[in-house]
Amino acid sequence: MENMNWVANHTGQNDFILVGLFSQFKHPTLLCLVIFVVFLMALSGNIILILLIYSDVHLHTPMYFFISQLSLMDMMYISVTVPKMLINQVIGVNRISAPECGMQMFLYVTLAGSEFFLLASMAYDRYVAICHPLRYPVLMNQRVCLLLASGCWILGSADGFLFTPTTMTFPFCRSREIHHFFCEVPAVLKLSCSDTSLYEIFMYLCCVLMLLTPVMIISSSYYFILLTIHRMNSAEGRKKAFATCSSHMTVVILFYGAAVYTYMLPTSYHTPEKDMMVSVFYTILTPVLNPLIYSLRNKDVMGALKKMLNLGPVFQETIK
Helix, strand or coil, rough: HHHHHHHHHCCCCCCCCEEEHHHCCCHHHHHHHHHHHHHHHHHHHHHHHHHHHCCCHHHHCCHHHHHHHHHHHHHHHHHHHHHHHHHHHHHCHHHHCCHHHHHHHHHHHHEEEEEEEEHHHHHHHHHHHHHCCCCCCHHHHHHHHHHHHHHHHHHHHHHHHHHHHHHCCCCCCCCCCEECCCCCCHHCCCCCCCCCCHHHHHHHHHHHHHHHHHHHHHHHHHHHHHHHHHHHHHHHHHHHHHHHHHHHHHHHHHHHHHHHHHHHHHHHCCCCHHHHHHHHHHHHHHHHHHHHHHHHHCCCHHHHHHHHHCCCCHHHHHCC
């Protein structure tokens, strides 16, 4: 009888239940409205940044090409999780089918992996620009930029194809309540009734490799960048180099800090509530912050925005 019940539980209802953020708050309607506003800000901010980069010829450089790729990833990143969460809250249904869950997981893992390597490519671009300025047009030509961007997307997709099918083929015979607001791999794995310890070790090693490889590239790039900046005679040159690199390092710290917590810290450090809060930070807030970081402190971007809006000399004075 127990065996039949197990089979029924395993083969019957395939939908998962997303417990989500809203059950943790006393005013879920207010939280839903705030997240919706943040979602619109993220979409509009990244769309505007992409349009500025592709419409202004002065921004047709490798650095801004990679920033546009980052904005594209951020737009997709937040769109994978937030709309489903908001729709579920509005209609009062917190279910997600197994195919939807798998697709959400694949897209999320793919975009996260792609962004890891894109941030490393951006660090390499800054290294070449600052340490080898005379060879920069050759070393970072259009073909190289396209190859680097394509490589980021391919490596991220490989990550998604590696983890998603394996995670979703485990038998789920326990409660199908995912204590999260989307189908993240660790949260879904907790529902499996089979031994996932070996797979978790494999996933941990893969995540360490996925994180450490870009971190080594970023660290090496900035080591040589700092050496070059230290040797600069021009104070204006040092200031410009620091301004350019500080924006990128801010994004790196925000994104990698949250990723290290999620995928590299032992399970004893994790609780469903902490995991959701960290995921909110790098899934919802980071896509809003990135366009602000790369635009508000960047005279070229603000100048392009002025030209697009044609706001005249008053606005020009504010960006000096």
